[in-house]
Every structure is written in structure tokens, then in C-alpha cells.
Amino acid sequence: MSTEQIQIGDIYNNMPILSNVGINSEFFSRENNFIGEIKAQGPIPIRFSDPYLQAYIFTAEIEIESNDIVLKYVDKDSGLDFKIKLSMSEDGSGGTVSLVTSEPTIQAGILSTRLWYLFISNKCPVILLKDGKAYNLTVNSYTEEQRKKLFYRAKVFRKLQFIEECLKDKLKDKLVLPKTISSNDIALIDTIFRGITRGKVDTLGTSFSTKKYPPFDIDPHKFISVLPRAYAISLNTMSLFDCDLSVGKIDMIFPYATASLQEEKDGAIELTFRLLNEQIKFHFSEYSNNLAEYYDKLESFKKKLVIEEPQELVELTTEPLLGDVSSIEASEIAVGWLLAQIRNVPCPAIKVERSEIDKLGKCWKIDILLENNNLGESIITSRTFRLSLYVERLTGKVINPIPVMDIEKAIINLYLIEDKREQQTPKPSNGKMLVEALTKAGLIGMWKNRTDITNSLEFARKLRTEAEIRGNN
Structure with missing residues (x-):
């Protein structure tokens, strides 16, 4: 899994996103005497303009620590509890607010996310005192990155x-x-x-x-x-x-x-x-x-x-939670897919030459070069063999691949070229060494021409099909 995906996955744990954010100064102005009102009245209710949260009744507790006021709210039915911490600046001209939530249940998580959304949308709650006075809690603007984190949690x-x-x-x-x-x-x-x-x-x-x-x-x-x-x-x-x-x-x-x-x-x-x-x-x-x-x-x-x-x-709810597949991951997937398909033939060296986003922006286009392990030269009838695989950015799925038979034929041509070169030299052949290794592995039998290879491929495919049927059963 990529670093980007891990970071996205950890967004859930990166709360609070509201920490020491500047708020309207009326909370701490001497004219309003908010701190004095709070101390005198004790626990106070909180009211939300949001219709979804209006259906829930939050009981309140209050803690005062020097210039900090901590309002604790709990909804017993969902299990949600959250704390609003108001901190006054030393000169008393303003202050900041922090919000901390705890979500033991899914419903509590939904409520807390909606609460965060209120703050981000500047539809902040109203703190209502017993004598009828109301204080609108207005916070500074939020960044787009913070909005993304919140929507991800939602x-x-x-x-x-x-x-x-x-x-x-x-x-x-x-x-x-x-x-x-x-x-x-x-x-x-x-x-x-x-x-x-x-x-x-x-x-x-x-x-x-x-x-x-x-x-x-x-x-x-x-x-x-x-x-x-x-x-x-x-x-x-x-x-x-x-x-x-x-x-x-x-x-x-x-x-x-x-x-x-x-x-x-x-x-x-x-x-x-x-x-x-x-x-x-x-x-x-x-x-x-x-x-x-x-x-x-x-x-x-x-x-x-x-x-x-x-x-x-x-609109975002049905989207996947994981991030898009990265370029490195797409290359690894393409190579892995290729290796999984060509198990019936000798395995050449595989090199990823380039990975780029396709014209529609939905897939990675992975350009791959196949090389002969023994000769160290690029192979196919034109002396070079390049193929492109397309990997979906969203799911990591290989789509519309070229037929496996065409890939196998290209690899067969590679080793037939090698055999022809061996006939011209009396030196120990890499082809024979390859045949011996494949024979020991039990993959294909001894072969010296295209007909033998084709027969061996058909036999290998039959064995693999039977093995897959046994595995599925």
C-alpha cells in the first residue's frame, strides 16, 4: 500500500481538526461578561441551527481553568460526547476555540462529523444561557484540506x-x-x-x-x-x-x-x-x-x-475510501499480471519503460519491454517487443489487456531465435541450460522446434486448467 493511501487511511485518526482556532471576540468582551455569566449559571445547554442535530438533547457540564472554559456535552442515546474549549488571550481582547469528540458508536461518529461540518460551514452552534442570552460561536475560515479530512470521516x-x-x-x-x-x-x-x-x-x-x-x-x-x-x-x-x-x-x-x-x-x-x-x-x-x-x-x-x-x-458517500493507485503500484500490478499470464513459457526479463496517465485520465498506461534473459537483447520479430497494459487508477484492475496468446507467441519467437544462433556455434547453449531448468521444474518437456513448443504449451495449459478446477472445488 502506498504512502499516500496510508495517509488517507489515517485521516480518521488525525482529529481534532479544530484546534485553537480564532473566534469572535464577544465571548471575552467585558461588556458581555461571558465568563462571569458562565461561572454564575453553571451547566448550560447548547442549541444547533442544524435540523439534524436539533433532534438530540445534549446534557452539559462546565469546567473553568484560569482563562479556559471547557463545556462538556453528552448524548446518552448515541454515546457521543464532545468538549468545546474556549481560551481567552492574555490581554482579554479575543480568544480561540478547540473541539474534541469521542465516538464509541457509528451513530456517535455521524453526529460528531455533522458537528465538525457546522463549524467548517460557519453554521456554528449557539450557546444559550438560562437567562435567555445567546452567544453565537463563529470561527475563522477553514482550509480545503480540512474539508477533505472531514468528508473522508463522513x-x-x-x-x-x-x-x-x-x-x-x-x-x-x-x-x-x-x-x-x-x-x-x-x-x-x-x-x-x-x-x-x-x-x-x-x-x-x-x-x-x-x-x-x-x-x-x-x-x-x-x-x-x-x-x-x-x-x-x-x-x-x-x-x-x-x-x-x-x-x-x-x-x-x-x-x-x-x-x-x-x-x-x-x-x-x-x-x-x-x-x-x-x-x-x-x-x-x-x-x-x-x-x-x-x-x-x-x-x-x-x-x-x-x-x-x-x-x-x-454525492461522495458511494465513492471508494482508498486513494488512487500510484504510478509505482500500477507498474507493479502490470508486471504481476504479466507474470501470472505467461507461466506456460520461459520467463523473459521484464522492464517497465514508462508509466503515464491515459488521455481520459482514468487509467495508468504502463509500457513494458521484454528481453531475453540469456542473450540480453530485445526480442520479437522486429527485434524489439513492447507492450502496453492499462491499470485503472481507482481499483488497480488491469483492463482490456492484449491476448495472452499473442504474448506467448512473442516469447516463443525469442527462444526460437536463440536456438538458431546455437546451431551456428559449438559452444554450450543457453537454450539447453534453459530446457534442463524447465524440465527439472516440471513446466515443459524437451523441445527443439515450434511444433514441440506449441504442443508443450497446450499440455501446460491443460494442466493449469485442471489445477484451477480442482482448486475451485
């Missing part, structure tokens, strides 16, 4: 709300939010959300681990291999915030990965996949068969958001 909480509503019949208790949400948690939230609404998801990752307890629904021995290949496993639950979500059968496919096993003391086996092309394919069987139902649920959810949230936030 997307996290709303996606969690949708997941919780869809799985409410399968959850014993409501999801309890941890103090921090990791980048892996963010990726999982997005995967579950898209799995419920789309049925199939292509996502990114570097590794995946799961524990299997007896009786095993897999044959552990078939995963003992250091050679990269495609793997497939099935799960019935996904763990989010230490809560097992029953999401029906999920088929996970790792197109190009290595796997390892570790036996635990309790008899479980921990199965770990290291992804070499950063791609995982999820198939949510239960939701794939009922996409219309869950699409209707999503549309109803969005209509609800139109009432509760500002329009600019509603």
Missing part, C-alpha cells in the same frame, strides 16, 4: 452505517468503534460495502491472513508451496473491529501470490498469502444473487442521506 461512518443496517439481522450487537481505525480497516470497510452493493470486488493489498479451525474446509497441504501461483479460498465471516460479520459465502482469489502455513497451539492453522501483484478478487455469493435488492437498499439509503446530510456529502 464517508467512513456512513458506509459503516449502511453495512450495519444491511447486516442487522446477523449482528448480535452493534459495531463498537475502536479508538483508532487502521488503513487495513478502511480497506475492509470499503470491500464489504462494495461487496454488498456490487457482488464482486477487485481490491488491493500486500498480504492476507486467516485462521482455519478443525474440521478444515480446505486441504492445507495444497497451500504448501513457495512458487507463486493463483490461490482460492472461501470464507463465511469477515472480522471487523473484533466483530465477526456473517456476510455469507465469500470466494477470495489471489491471482498471483505465495502461501505459507503456521500451526497454532489451539490446533488452528494460520494461512498467509503474500500478494505479488497486490490484487485480491472477492466474490460475495449471497449478494451477487440479490443485487437488485441491495441496490434498492442503497438507493433508499441515499434518499435518507439527502434529508440528513448536505448535498456535497451525499
Whole structure:
């Protein structure tokens, strides 16, 4: 995962975004005597102009520390508590405000996000004293970066709300939010959300681990291999915030990965996949068969958001939580995809020459050069072989690739050229060394011409197809 993605994933934990921000001076003016009023009246209520927050009643407490006033508010139903800290400058001419929130539940997170939004939009709350006096809390302007952070948090909480509503019949208790949400948690939230609404998801990752307890629904021995290949496993639950979500059968496919096993003391086996092309394919069987139902649920959810949230936030809710795939990641994905496709032929050296955004701005265009490992020269009939792969910036998926057969033919031509050169020299041939290595690996048989290679390729494809069928079963 890229540095940019990790930073985006950690936005959730980077609060508060409102810290020591300048406010209107009326709070601390001698004419208003706000501090004196607060001290005399004790706990005071707070009123919001926002219709969504008006439905909640927040009880208040007050703490006064020298020139600082801390107003504590709690909503017992949602569990949200927040603190507004007002600090007066030494000369008494002005001051600053800080806001700190705590969100133990999803609903509390939604409320706190809406509260932040009020401050950013300068629709700040009104502190209402018992004698009827009201003080409008107005803060200085916010940066665009702060708005992005806030909207990102809003997307996290709303996606969690949708997941919780869809799985409410399968959850014993409501999801309890941890103090921090990791980048892996963010990726999982997005995967579950898209799995419920789309049925199939292509996502990114570097590794995946799961524990299997007896009786095993897999044959552990078939995963003992250091050679990269495609793997497939099935799960019935996904763990989010230490809560097992029953999401029906999920088929996970790792197109190009290595796997390892570790036996635990309790008899479980921990199965770990290291992804070499950063791609995982999820198939949510239960939701794939009922996409219309869950699409209707999503549309109803969005209509609800139109009432509760500002329009600019509603439009962002269904967007992915992870950042765009970087240039480096796109290059790694393209090379990984290529390696996964050409396992039936000798593997040439692969060099990424250039990566650039395509004309539409939706994909990375990755230009790749194939070279002969033995001769060190570029290969194909024109003496050079360049191919371009397109990787979606949003999902990391390789789209509209050139046919694998064309790539294999190009690589075959490379090694046929090498054989012709060997016939002209009595020196030990690199071709023979290659054949011996491939034979020991059990990949292809001995060959000396195009017909033999073609037959070997067909046989290898047949073996791979049979292996994939056995793996899926």
C-alpha cells in the first residue's frame, strides 16, 4: 500500500481538526461578561441551527481553568460526547476555540462529523444561557484540506452505517468503534460495502491472513508451496473491529501470490498469502444473487442521506475510501499480471519503460519491454517487443489487456531465435541450460522446434486448467 493511501487511511485518526482556532471576540468582551455569566449559571445547554442535530438533547457540564472554559456535552442515546474549549488571550481582547469528540458508536461518529461540518460551514452552534442570552460561536475560515479530512470521516461512518443496517439481522450487537481505525480497516470497510452493493470486488493489498479451525474446509497441504501461483479460498465471516460479520459465502482469489502455513497451539492453522501483484478478487455469493435488492437498499439509503446530510456529502458517500493507485503500484500490478499470464513459457526479463496517465485520465498506461534473459537483447520479430497494459487508477484492475496468446507467441519467437544462433556455434547453449531448468521444474518437456513448443504449451495449459478446477472445488 502506498504512502499516500496510508495517509488517507489515517485521516480518521488525525482529529481534532479544530484546534485553537480564532473566534469572535464577544465571548471575552467585558461588556458581555461571558465568563462571569458562565461561572454564575453553571451547566448550560447548547442549541444547533442544524435540523439534524436539533433532534438530540445534549446534557452539559462546565469546567473553568484560569482563562479556559471547557463545556462538556453528552448524548446518552448515541454515546457521543464532545468538549468545546474556549481560551481567552492574555490581554482579554479575543480568544480561540478547540473541539474534541469521542465516538464509541457509528451513530456517535455521524453526529460528531455533522458537528465538525457546522463549524467548517460557519453554521456554528449557539450557546444559550438560562437567562435567555445567546452567544453565537463563529470561527475563522477553514482550509480545503480540512474539508477533505472531514468528508473522508463522513464517508467512513456512513458506509459503516449502511453495512450495519444491511447486516442487522446477523449482528448480535452493534459495531463498537475502536479508538483508532487502521488503513487495513478502511480497506475492509470499503470491500464489504462494495461487496454488498456490487457482488464482486477487485481490491488491493500486500498480504492476507486467516485462521482455519478443525474440521478444515480446505486441504492445507495444497497451500504448501513457495512458487507463486493463483490461490482460492472461501470464507463465511469477515472480522471487523473484533466483530465477526456473517456476510455469507465469500470466494477470495489471489491471482498471483505465495502461501505459507503456521500451526497454532489451539490446533488452528494460520494461512498467509503474500500478494505479488497486490490484487485480491472477492466474490460475495449471497449478494451477487440479490443485487437488485441491495441496490434498492442503497438507493433508499441515499434518499435518507439527502434529508440528513448536505448535498456535497451525499454525492461522495458511494465513492471508494482508498486513494488512487500510484504510478509505482500500477507498474507493479502490470508486471504481476504479466507474470501470472505467461507461466506456460520461459520467463523473459521484464522492464517497465514508462508509466503515464491515459488521455481520459482514468487509467495508468504502463509500457513494458521484454528481453531475453540469456542473450540480453530485445526480442520479437522486429527485434524489439513492447507492450502496453492499462491499470485503472481507482481499483488497480488491469483492463482490456492484449491476448495472452499473442504474448506467448512473442516469447516463443525469442527462444526460437536463440536456438538458431546455437546451431551456428559449438559452444554450450543457453537454450539447453534453459530446457534442463524447465524440465527439472516440471513446466515443459524437451523441445527443439515450434511444433514441440506449441504442443508443450497446450499440455501446460491443460494442466493449469485442471489445477484451477480442482482448486475451485
